[in-house]
Amino acid sequence: MEIKELELKGVYLITPKVFEDERGHFFESFNQNVFKENKLDLNFVQDNQSLSQKGVLRGLHFQKPPFAQGKLIRVIKGRVLDVAVDIRKNSPTYGKSIALEISEYNKLMFYIPEGFAHGFLTLEDNTIFSYKCTNFFNKESEGSLLWNDVDLNIDWGNITPLLSEKDKEAPVFSTFKSPF
Numbered sequence: 001m002e003i004k005e006l007e008l009k010g011v012y013l014i015t016p017k018v019f020e021d022e023r024g025h026f027f028e029s030f031n032q033n034v035f036k037e038n039k040l041d042l043n044f045v046q047d048n049q050s051l052s053q054k055g056v057l058r059g060l061h062f063q064k065p066p067f068a069q070g071k072l073i074r075v076i077k078g079r080v081l082d083v084a085v086d087i088r089k090n091s092p093t094y095g096k097s098i099a100l101e102i103s104e105y106n107k108l109m110f111y112i113p114e115g116f117a118h119g120f121l122t123l124e125d126n127t128i129f130s131y132k133c134t135n136f137f138n139k140e141s142e143g144s145l146l147w148n149d150v151d152l153n154i155d156w157g158n159i160t161p162l163l164s165e166k167d168k169e170a171p172v173f174s175t176f177k178s179p180f
């Protein structure tokens with residue numbers, strides 16, 4: 001497993017070591033010791049899974065402190081464009097985002113720390129998305145930003161995604177007061 005910090009501080013790309021044989025393949029999707037060796041001392045308390053058809057966009061979501069969450073993301077089946085937006089007020093990269101394609105094929109994993117809004121677009125039908133969280137779900141702490149906000153300027157491609165009612169009405173970035 002290789003762990004590499006990306007251009008936004010605190011965001012990591014994890015590339016597993018995949019063992020293939022005639023039965024199929026095997027890889028470690030999380031190893032606390034290896035994460036610790038890379039200064040990622042994390043305590044995951046909740047695992048989530050969602051299934052989406054192609055063209056579903058979930059996001060951009062975060063939970064406010066004290067229920068802020070770090071998320072370790074992977075795709076079990078299918079393919080997504082996964083996006084993390086830095087919403088740490090004092091960060092030199094505030095408002096900047098990283099978009100990564102994560103799939104059952106490349107088996108990449110993405111660690112997004114507290115202080116980020118997160119969303120993803122599914123690129124195949126029946127995409128199964130799975131993530132570990134460092135804090136519990138807390139409905140009252142949910143926050144969101146509009147996926148196609150002009151200032152965030154995320155390149156999702158030319159799409160008309162299927163969104164939840166909540167995500168259609170998410171706040172814009174220009175008037176956003178970050179809780180981080």
Ligand SMILES: Cc1cn([C@H]2C[C@H](O)[C@@H](COP(=O)(O)OP(=O)(O)O[C@H]3O[C@@H](C)C(=O)[C@@H](O)[C@H]3O)O2)c(=O)[nH]c1=O
Pocket residue numbers: 048050058059060061062118119120136137164
């Ligand atoms: C996120 C979550 C939702 N739920 C419930 C609430 C709701 O009735 C139902 C569906 O919730 P949502 O519509 O918010 O699901 P979804 O839009 O998939 O929300 C997720 O989106 C991605 C982008 C994230 O980053 C996650 O943290 C999470 O916010 O599941 C839980 O019980 N526990 C949870 O941890």
